[in-house]
Amino acid sequence: MKTLRELIDEGQTIAAHRPWPRALVGEEAWLQAIGLLQEQTCTLLGLWGDNATVHLALLDEARKEPALLSYECEDDSYPSVGRLHAPAIRLERALRDLSGLDPEGLPDTRAWLDHGKWPVLRPLGKTERVAATRKRKPYPLLSAEGESLHQIPVGPVHAGIIEPGHFRFTASGETVVRLEERLGYVHKGTESLLAGQAPERAAMLAGRVSGDSTVAYALAFARALEAALGAEVPARAVWLRALMAELERLANHFGDIGAICNDAAFAMLHAHCGLLREQVLRAAAACFGHRLMMDCIVPGGVRADLPGDARRRLADLVAQVRKYFPELIELYDNTASLQDRTVGTGVLSAKLARQFGCGGYVGRASGRAFDARRMPGYAPYDRLQFELPLREEGDVDARVWIRIREVEQSLALVEQILLALPDGPVARPLPAANAAEGVALIEGFRGDILAWVRTGADGRIARCHLRDPSWFQWPVLEAAIEGNIVADFPLCNKSFNCSYSGHDL
Amino acid sequence: MRRMIFKSLVHGPLTEAAPAADAAALAELAAQVNAAARRRLGRTLSIREVDAGSCNGCELEIHALNNVLYDLERFGMRFVASPRHADVLLVTGPVTINMREALERTYQATPHPKWVVAVGDCGRDGGVFAGSYACVGGVSAVLPVDLHIAGCPPAPLALLKGLLALLENAERGAGAAV
Ligand code: SF4
Numbered sequence: 001m002k003t004l005r006e007l008i009d010e011g012q013t014i015a016a017h018r019p020w021p022r023a024l025v026g027e028e029a030w031l032q033a034i035g036l037l038q039e040q041t042c043t044l045l046g047l048w049g050d051n052a053t054v055h056l057a058l059l060d061e062a063r064k065e066p067a068l069l070s071y072e073c074e075d076d077s078y079p080s081v082g083r084l085h086a087p088a089i090r091l092e093r094a095l096r097d098l099s100g101l102d103p104e105g106l107p108d109t110r111a112w113l114d115h116g117k118w119p120v121l122r123p124l125g126k127t128e129r130v131a132a133t134r135k136r137k138p139y140p141l142l143s144a145e146g147e148s149l150h151q152i153p154v155g156p157v158h159a160g161i162i163e164p165g166h167f168r169f170t171a172s173g174e175t176v177v178r179l180e181e182r183l184g185y186v187h188k189g190t191e192s193l194l195a196g197q198a199p200e201r202a203a204m205l206a207g208r209v210s211g212d213s214t215v216a217y218a219l220a221f222a223r224a225l226e227a228a229l230g231a232e233v234p235a236r237a238v239w240l241r242a243l244m245a246e247l248e249r250l251a252n253h254f255g256d257i258g259a260i261c262n263d264a265a266f267a268m269l270h271a272h273c274g275l276l277r278e279q280v281l282r283a284a285a286a287c288f289g290h291r292l293m294m295d296c297i298v299p300g301g302v303r304a305d306l307p308g309d310a311r312r313r314l315a316d317l318v319a320q321v322r323k324y325f326p327e328l329i330e331l332y333d334n335t336a337s338l339q340d341r342t343v344g345t346g347v348l349s350a351k352l353a354r355q356f357g358c359g360g361y362v363g364r365a366s367g368r369a370f371d372a373r374r375m376p377g378y379a380p381y382d383r384l385q386f387e388l389p390l391r392e393e394g395d396v397d398a399r400v401w402i403r404i405r406e407v408e409q410s411l412a413l414v415e416q417i418l419l420a421l422p423d424g425p426v427a428r429p430l431p432a433a434n435a436a437e438g439v440a441l442i443e444g445f446r447g448d449i450l451a452w453v454r455t456g457a458d459g460r461i462a463r464c465h466l467r468d469p470s471w472f473q474w475p476v477l478e479a480a481i482e483g484n485i486v487a488d489f490p491l492c493n494k495s496f497n498c499s500y501s502g503h504d505l
Numbered sequence: 506m507r508r509m510i511f512k513s514l515v516h517g518p519l520t521e522a523a524p525a526a527d528a529a530a531l532a533e534l535a536a537q538v539n540a541a542a543r544r545r546l547g548r549t550l551s552i553r554e555v556d557a558g559s560c561n562g563c564e565l566e567i568h569a570l571n572n573v574l575y576d577l578e579r580f581g582m583r584f585v586a587s588p589r590h591a592d593v594l595l596v597t598g599p600v601t602i603n604m605r606e607a608l609e610r611t612y613q614a615t616p617h618p619k620w621v622v623a624v625g626d627c628g629r630d631g632g633v634f635a636g637s638y639a640c641v642g643g644v645s646a647v648l649p650v651d652l653h654i655a656g657c658p659p660a661p662l663a664l665l666k667g668l669l670a671l672l673e674n675a676e677r678g679a680g681a682a683v
Contacts (some may be wrong), residue, residue, distance in 0.1 A: 115603045156607045159586035161554045161564050164604055185603045186558045189639035205633055211658065213564025255568070268509070274572035281569070291660060292562055327509060443651045501560045504601075 002032055004042055004060040008067050017437040018227045020376075022055075022068035023216075030071045030079055033058060038083040040263050043357035045441065046450045047081060047091040048468040049099025049124060054078045055465075057439070057450060059376075065340075066441065068452075076125075077102040087356045087472055093245075098191070100125035110139065113184040113504060123192045143215070144170035144178045152239050152486065156185045160490075163500035167489075174485040179478045187504040194464040196325045199225055199430060201301045202461045207294055209466050210502030215241075215248040216444030217466065217502075219299035220451035221329040223378065224464075225299050228438025228453050231430050235422040237301035238379050243314075243417045244284070244293045244302075245443075246410040250321075251280040251292075252445040253410070256497050260400055261332065263490045264341035272328050276321060283317045286310070301427025311418055318411050318488025329404055342397040346492030348480040349394060356476050359447025359469040361402040362496055366394035374444035444469065445497060468502030539596045550582040550668070551590035553615065557608045557647075558601030558640065563625040563658040567595065575661050582668060588614040593668075596648070599631040600641040605632045612648050620651040622667065 011023030025033070033056060036042040045057035045066065052073045071078050080103035082089035092103040093112035100122030114121075116136040121128045140461075144151075149170050156164035166182040190209055194202050206221035207214045220239055226233060258273025281291040287310040288296045289303075296303050304491045332338065348358070353366035363370055369390050373381040389405030391398035435457045442449045447469025456462040477496050481489055554567055570577040577583065585591050588611045600608060612621070623644035626632035631642030644650050654667035 117602045117605075118638055119602075123638050129668055156604065157555060157588075157611050161557070161567055161584060163556050163557075163564065164607065165560055185607070186556070186598065186601055187603055187639050188558055188599060188634045189637035190634070192639075193634065193637050208560040208562070208633055208657075209559040211565060214560075214562065255565070271573050272509075274569075275574065278569060278572050278574050285660075292565065292658070293656065294562065331509060499561065501558075 001035060001039070001041075002029075004033070004036060004058055004064070004067055004194040005065060007036075007069060008035055014070075016228075016435065017068065017439070018230070020066045020068060020439055022070060022439075024053075024070045024072065027071075027079060027495060030056075030069065033069050034079070034081050034084050036060075037081065037088075040354060044081075044085065044087050044091075044472070045357070045448075046116045046452070046465065047088055047095060048452070048467070049101045050463050050465075051099075052076065052101070052453065054095070054101055054281065055452070056081065057452070057467075061370070061375070064375050066439075068439065073101050076100060077104045079104050082105040082106050082108070086474065089438065090475060091467075091471060098122065098124040112142040113187045115139075115184055119161070119187045122179075123189060124195075131422070133204055139182065141168050141182070142180050146172065146177070147191075148172060149177065149407065165500050169486055169489070171486055174487070176481050176484055176486055176489070179481045179489075181474055181478060183474065183500060184278065184504050190499075190505045191463075191465060193459050197461050198459070199461070202464060203297070203299055204295055206464070206466060207297075209505060210468060210499040211292060211294075211497070212252055213248070213446060213449065213468075213502065214292050214294045215244045215297060216442050216449050217451075219245060220440050220442040220444075220449045220466070221300045221453070221464070222297055223437040223440035223442065224451040224453040225455070225461075226430075226438065227440060228436040228455055229431050229434065230436075231300060232428060234425045234428055235264065236305075236424045237426045239417055239421050240302045240306070240394045240426060242299055242380050242384075243414065243421075244288060244296060246413045246417070247280055247284050248293060249410045249445040250407060250414075251277050251284070253407050256494065257400060257403050257407075259497075260491065260494045261338060262343070263494050264338055266335065266338045269328060269331060269338075272324075276328075279317060279320065283313055286313050298427065300430050301425070303427075307425045314414060314418060318414055321407075325407065332400065332404070336388065339397065341488070341491060342400060342495075344393060345396045345488050346480045346484055346495060348476055350392065350480055352476050356472045358472050358476060360443075360445070360473075361399050361406065362469075362473045362476070363448065364389060365391045365398035365402045367392045370448070372441045372448040376441055378440070378442070380417070383420070384413055386413055396491055399495040414465065425474065430459075433457065434464075446470065446497065446502075447473065466501050466502075466505065468505075469478070470498035470500075470503040473498045474503060520524075521583050532543055550593060551585045551591050552582060552593045552595050552610070552668075553585055553588045554595045554597070555588075555608055555611050556598055557604045557628075557644065558598035558634075559625065559627060560598075563627070566658045566661055567597070567624070567664060569661040570664055577665070577667065580665070586614070589616065591615050591619070593627045594648070595622050595624055596644045597628055599627040599634040599637070600644055600647050602639050602641060605641055605647055608644075608647055621648045622652045622654060623650045624654050624664070625659060626655060626657045627656055632657060660682035 010026040042058040083105040097114035152169040154167040164185040170178040231390040254277040258270040262270035350367040450467040452464045
């Protein structure tokens, strides 16, 4: 079997694509690429439509080579990837809804993001306006048969302050025998809105794909665009971006560690972690002017430099967390009633984590040592020291521990960044507009975010695709919950904390 | 754990009484909400949050209202799990077409008297998502909105101020904006 590199070399290389190679390939090479996914030589990074072309982003992990293969559809169809590689199924269903390109042979013919209510069909492809009153077919959920099984429908409006989605549990007594997710409720048409925008406006949209990862998304978009245009970003901006990214990671980890414990009815840790989260957000507001640091990363650099007292403020934050957090870890570790809930609950097997290329703490808690900061890697992380926490158990507890260890790593990173932060300008104007393509893979707190941008000769965004890490985490949550009791679902769900908005886009 | 509990006992609550303007506003709100809320609704205001297509940024700040520094419950306001227990629907997002029906049903499930608060720039007019084929664009296009709280996302303090404004304006039965 050919390697990804060989497939690229034999294809028709697109010179305007940076920094990874992209090649247009025929059916044979396309099928071979699917084979690489199937035998897990390559990991799926993304799959999306662009007019009549389907792009497949892959990572050859052993050779550390990411690349894109593109297939030009005739008759609006292409050989399905999901037919042989399950992680692609939902991507292809979404692709069909949005671009109207048909994955030939895909076993699941149900729509995914299109709930039959939009006033248009194929919003990203050959768009057609339709009557809003058209008759809708009911969505057939998968069946589960057996003696004394019952179903529990949950959502889209959930009991807590969380995003909407529908979960259908089939249970035998208290035990979940099947969970099926139905998503798409928060689909906002972001990719359609992105098309035709100037870079600044597009960056704002990218920063609102998933509010908890606004920094990571803005960074992914900016890097993809900068790669396309060959833009140079000032060194200080590169480091400030990393500083924001680590603060965002800290804030989310604190919030989620607390929330997981809260779902196990241990409110005390929730209260303490909530306090830490708030302190990070206040420091972020003081240093960058926005609590979530929304719109602080712009194409070409960052919006503003740090105010004068930022270093002290952040050093204080790190010192405070260092003093306070170990006690919380000890409490988590030594509370038997809490451990009783988290240990052995919601186990995700290493096999599934590898097959789906699960990013972030979900993957790393199930033995998948992947972090986009390391591979493909990006500045300034090549000059920073940090470890990649790894666990094998794959349960709720392991995911909590990965988060705890990552907090420690992020604290160390913030310190290193403050020490090494170079002087100079924080933004530079983008180079002259041209038709080009760029891609970036960024490690958000939840996992790797893929951004792909194609610009037009007018400098506007012709097409932008943003792939949330949740695409490869939501499906495996269905597997992880199997055999657990229904009452443990909130706990499992929170330990994954997949994004609805990032997924539904 | 015993050590931590002991510490909390000795040091008192972490809830802020800081000297900043924020704290002053919080203290002021505490008094006013109590008075106004008691008049309208007895001592409590039950809030049901509905995400109608938000990016989740607004939810993060709404969550923060519950942390020990803001401690929403001391003002007599709390989040409830069911619309049937709610006085107020706190709605975020540009109302995606796919969430419209769920939002309408949630509203119908809420007993009278009820108020709707649209949170965030998205909730006001769709924000950056206005004009999308997939969004209705603003909560008021679907439900009668009593109050808009602007911001992207509004900070916890802005949310608190907004809820207070709602109570005052509910007296006059008029919509308001902050
Ligand atoms: S107002 Fe801003 S933070 Fe709130 S949902 Fe809209 S984009 Fe997100």
